[in-house]
Amino acid sequence: MPVYEYKCHDCGIVFEARQKFSDAPLTACTACGGKVEKMISLGGFALKGGGWYQSGYSAGSAQPAACPSSAGGGCAGCPKAANE
Numbered sequence: 001m002p003v004y005e006y007k008c009h010d011c012g013i014v015f016e017a018r019q020k021f022s023d024a025p026l027t028a029c030t031a032c033g034g035k036v037e038k039m040i041s042l043g044g045f046a047l048k049g050g051g052w053y054q055s056g057y058s059a060g061s062a063q064p065a066a067c068p069s070s071a072g073g074g075c076a077g078c079p080k081a082a083n084e
């Protein structure tokens, strides 16, 4: 069963709700009854085989290309600078 995250506009809390796909989204905060906004659930993405961490890695691997290692400085996260 997927887990959805909701954020309350009134009190600001974020809470999770396990719902079926067929269930209607929640509209009221469980704490104060205020209006809630449905958020993208990280857990739901991980269950679908994607995973937020994978997109994080790909973003990290793109970093060395932009690293000015040719200038002699490099950066702590640059593998080229570590080898030299």
Ligand SMILES: [Zn+2]
Binding pocket: 008, 009, 010, 011, 012, 013, 029, 030, 031, 032, 033, 034
């Ligand atoms: Zn609330």
